[in-house]
Amino acid sequence: MSLQAYRRKRDFKYSPEPPGARHKRGKALSFVVQKHAARRLHYDFRLELDGTLKSWAVPKEPGGDDGAKRLAVHVEDHPLEYAKFEGDIPKGHYGAGHVDIWDNGIWIPHGDAERGYRKGHLSFELKGKRLRGDWDLVRMRSERGKDNWLLISKGNGHAPQEAMPGMISPQLATLVDIAPEGNDWLYEVKYDGYRMVARVENGKVRIFSRNGRDWTAKFPRPVQALAKLPVKQAWLDGEMAVFEADGRTSFQLLQNALDAGNEADVRYAIFDLLFHDGLDLREQPLEERKRRLKDILGSRSGLLFYSGHIEGRGDKVWRHACEHELEGIIGKRRDAPYRERRTPDWIKLKCRRGQELVIGGYTDPRGSRSGFGALLMGVRDEEGALRYAGRVGSGFDDRNLAALAKRLGRLAQKDSPFQNAPRMKGVHWVKPELVAEVKFAGWTDDGLVRQGSFAGLREDKPAPQVKKEKPTAPDGVAGVRISHPERVLFKKPRTTKLDLARYYESVAEWILPHLEDRPLSLVRCPQGPGGKCFFQRNAHGILAHRGEFIVADTIEAVIGLVQNGVIELHTWGSRSRAPLRPDRMILDLDPDPALPWAKVAEGARLARTLLDELSLKCFLKTTGGKGLHLVVPLRTGPSWADVKLFSQRIAQHLENVIPQMFTSTVSKAARVRRIFVDYLRNQEGATAVCAYSVRAREGATVSVPLAWDELSADLKPSAFDVRTIQGRLQRLRKDPWANYAKQRQGLTKRMLARL
Numbered sequence: 001m002s003l004q005a006y007r008r009k010r011d012f013k014y015s016p017e018p019p020g021a022r023h024k025r026g027k028a029l030s031f032v033v034q035k036h037a038a039r040r041l042h043y044d045f046r047l048e049l050d051g052t053l054k055s056w057a058v059p060k061e062p063g064g065d066d067g068a069k070r071l072a073v074h075v076e077d078h079p080l081e082y083a084k085f086e087g088d089i090p091k092g093h094y095g096a097g098h099v100d101i102w103d104n105g106i107w108i109p110h111g112d113a114e115r116g117y118r119k120g121h122l123s124f125e126l127k128g129k130r131l132r133g134d135w136d137l138v139r140m141r142s143e144r145g146k147d148n149w150l151l152i153s154k155g156n157g158h159a160p161q162e163a164m165p166g167m168i169s170p171q172l173a174t175l176v177d178i179a180p181e182g183n184d185w186l187y188e189v190k191y192d193g194y195r196m197v198a199r200v201e202n203g204k205v206r207i208f209s210r211n212g213r214d215w216t217a218k219f220p221r222p223v224q225a226l227a228k229l230p231v232k233q234a235w236l237d238g239e240m241a242v243f244e245a246d247g248r249t250s251f252q253l254l255q256n257a258l259d260a261g262n263e264a265d266v267r268y269a270i271f272d273l274l275f276h277d278g279l280d281l282r283e284q285p286l287e288e289r290k291r292r293l294k295d296i297l298g299s300r301s302g303l304l305f306y307s308g309h310i311e312g313r314g315d316k317v318w319r320h321a322c323e324h325e326l327e328g329i330i331g332k333r334r335d336a337p338y339r340e341r342r343t344p345d346w347i348k349l350k351c352r353r354g355q356e357l358v359i360g361g362y363t364d365p366r367g368s369r370s371g372f373g374a375l376l377m378g379v380r381d382e383e384g385a386l387r388y389a390g391r392v393g394s395g396f397d398d399r400n401l402a403a404l405a406k407r408l409g410r411l412a413q414k415d416s417p418f419q420n421a422p423r424m425k426g427v428h429w430v431k432p433e434l435v436a437e438v439k440f441a442g443w444t445d446d447g448l449v450r451q452g453s454f455a456g457l458r459e460d461k462p463a464p465q466v467k468k469e470k471p472t473a474p475d476g477v478a479g480v481r482i483s484h485p486e487r488v489l490f491k492k493p494r495t496t497k498l499d500l501a502r503y504y505e506s507v508a509e510w511i512l513p514h515l516e517d518r519p520l521s522l523v524r525c526p527q528g529p530g531g532k533c534f535f536q537r538n539a540h541g542i543l544a545h546r547g548e549f550i551v552a553d554t555i556e557a558v559i560g561l562v563q564n565g566v567i568e569l570h571t572w573g574s575r576s577r578a579p580l581r582p583d584r585m586i587l588d589l590d591p592d593p594a595l596p597w598a599k600v601a602e603g604a605r606l607a608r609t610l611l612d613e614l615s616l617k618c619f620l621k622t623t624g625g626k627g628l629h630l631v632v633p634l635r636t637g638p639s640w641a642d643v644k645l646f647s648q649r650i651a652q653h654l655e656n657v658i659p660q661m662f663t664s665t666v667s668k669a670a671r672v673r674r675i676f677v678d679y680l681r682n683q684e685g686a687t688a689v690c691a692y693s694v695r696a697r698e699g700a701t702v703s704v705p706l707a708w709d710e711l712s713a714d715l716k717p718s719a720f721d722v723r724t725i726q727g728r729l730q731r732l733r734k735d736p737w738a739n740y741a742k743q744r745q746g747l748t749k750r751m752l753a754r755l
Helices: 004-008 080-084 113-119 220-227 251-259 286-297 314-323 398-410 497-506 508-515 555-563 597-613 640-657 725-731 749-754
Strands: 029-037 041-049 052-058 069-078 087-089 097-109 121-128 132-139 147-155 172-175 185-189 194-201 204-209 233-242 266-276 304-306 328-333 342-350 354-363 375-380 386-392 427-430 435-439 453-457 488-491 494-496 520-524 534-536 566-571 584-591 619-622 628-633 675-678
Touching: 004 069, 029 080, 029 121, 041 069, 041 080, 041 097, 041 113, 052 080, 052 147, 113 121, 185 286, 185 314, 194 220, 194 266, 204 220, 220 266, 220 304, 233 251, 251 266, 251 398, 251 453, 266 286, 286 304, 314 328, 342 497, 354 386, 354 398, 375 435, 398 453, 488 497, 494 497, 497 508, 497 555, 508 555, 508 566, 555 566, 584 597, 584 640, 597 628, 597 640, 597 675, 640 675, 640 749
Parallel strands: 172 342, 266 304
Antiparallel strands: 029 041, 029 097, 041 052, 052 069, 069 147, 087 097, 097 121, 121 132, 132 147, 185 328, 194 204, 194 233, 233 266, 328 342, 354 375, 354 427, 354 435, 375 386, 435 453, 488 494, 520 534, 520 566, 584 628, 584 675, 619 628
């Protein structure tokens, strides 16, 4: 088959796919599997043969147990260049959607491959990163014009298994008041129960609450059912709940069942699969994880069951849920990976107002009531102080009045735990340790709950983390509404303005330490890097400022900058509280574009050796381009002139010792086949791109801190972008810059004399 069909289906003026050409057979035959998030997620299985890539579309992930069969629909040949293709095929074009390389390597045919292909039976061995062992591709009967084959794993179909995590924290949803439009979301029922993750390994089951407590002993019947699942290893995510006759869930009934030690009516609604038999699924799209989960659970409807979903139509689903007096709905982005924190990729819309509140005291009972009168509730503010949030006096029965009064008596204390303690008689204060689920009609202007009703204690939620829930807009990030969220800033990988804001939110814990109290310069590109961009140094028109400086060291401030068209964040080498006293020195290794990456890496190691000889510890990061930054943390003290002179001497020393590799001269002519050691980053007002900042260039690359042992000729800095950085962060066992803040280094005259 030629490449005519391939080219006929594509417009290469708009699609980034390679036009390609036929090639002669090489010494080794390559294969590639590409994960293709088109209208339906599938996997493109491609084998090099006769100068092209013979290609099959496989609806399910290849591999599995020995003998596993996958439908493989034969499609047009692709050029060999396609084996390296990753990116986004534009909407409206053939195969529109995102393409990633899922696996690649070489394949070894058993016998004459071309003859086997013509006869419809290929037998071969795969040597890939994921797929290995012996395989068959067998043609079946064509149906409705489709050339259907079977891809069969014959043994050792997967590469070595991944280690099973010892603990996984559940992903949490963000409260919103409007469902987003479109079919990018899957909607599930919101259960009124306890969120639990379950770990299954060789028949042994452990169940953990959202704050990591082991609750296995509380659910013996669901544990027995989980142990019988057809899995060797699994991490499952779901909700333990008690269902009423009409299908609604009741937290009060669940609480009563657990208090009485009778969990016969408790069922586990399972909605996610995070790990399965040696394969970590957290980076897989939600839709793929749910497909695998459904295969495991099947039609079970007893103690365990698969929690299904509805595609799109969020507003209609929410209205229907509320009409039937359900708790609400949960929306999840169908293509999103699993994140062990609260993210905007999962949202919740409630039908009934309510949330967790902290118990800070109680009043004396009146009339015939025993135990106590009303609970005095609170929530934490942004500074962590407990603020009084009103009284809750209904929702109790005699049993839980007595049990709760006993627990409160053990927590008695003299002083009020509230920052704004109410003035009233007959009040008893308690240590703010117990958390209650409270249903209410709404909030008053004074921040008090209206018509609060007790629903039960929340043993799974730590009191210090209870804050007032504030709905955000579907297009809001960290409480900031993003205008024109659909605006495409980067074509490859396709990244919208909303995507960029979510990226910065997702790396908040990593980027904020690098932004703390540092003045900023900004690169603003309202239409993306393909449009007009400008560099901003002053705080004019910027809300995030500290005096004359732009400072954005909270995630809300960073997202506010993105809303204002900012892509890049560049930090000063000093803090706003002491702007004339730098606390770092940067050697910016800026190579000639023609210089091979291996030479750049070698140059960085040589520069580090020099710094080591001066007893200066340095930290490494990519720039988001081809260069590298060597960052030397300093004690606050030297002047800008001191640091500039010192870094200039280092640059000149490197040039004098190894002139064929380094130059300290700014001119382009001096940089040919060499590395410019840019010491000018170390003068007042100069900046360097912040760690984890996105760069305003196609590719949406990111400046990434590295460990020195990661630096090699095989490293590809361009591989770090807004789509891949989360995978890297999840795989890291330790922050490469973990010891950065502990360094207390000075620049001495003796060091300078050695240069």
